[in-house]
Amino acid sequence: AQSVSQHNHHVILSEAASLELGCNYSYGGTVNLFWYVQYPGQHLQLLLKYFSGDPLVKGIKGFEAEFIKSKFSFNLRKPSVQWSDTAEYFCAVKTNAGKSTFGDGTTLTVKP
């Protein structure tokens, strides 16, 4: 069965700091990869996704993620975070069987 591991449960940064959230998955076949974000009091929404092609994908609000197949990783990055990026971030993997598996989530707190 596939699994998703997010390395950090809680990250605290100051505004303008750079962000990298780790995500590793275990599955040997073809995968689709996602990062979702949940702002306080709001529903989960898609940040970015990778299906095929360029392994560096860009999402909303200046986020990007890089798929490294050899490392089974899909790390999320942002060069300069803002206070409004405070949220919980979830990495998810979907296999050909159609079922998505989510990581445990990383809570990001950005101090103004």
Add this chain to the structure above:
Amino acid sequence: DVKVTQSSRYLVKRTGEKVFLECVQDMDHENMFWYRQDPGLGLRLIYFSYDVKMKEKGDIPEGYSVSREKKERFSLILESASTNQTSMYLCASRRGHDTEAFFGQGTRLTVV
């Protein structure tokens, strides 16, 4: 704009009660999902459905059942609620296999 609507934001039920959580999507999506979200555990898949009257068990189906009589509606049923089912329940829908999921606002269920 895709809309996934969950009938209640907050519910309080007694142990042993039968509980229905309703979810409706307005974009004719084939796939619908029920997750529960718990701190430190991320999102865990309870049940999903690829089509009307079809259902598949997710990772934690015990104590739950589902119903999909119409394409737009996917109901989660707790036959006899227990305190360990206190959680945030999220419904999601997805058009096909190669798209992202859209989430509802969530239902915070407390079983006392």
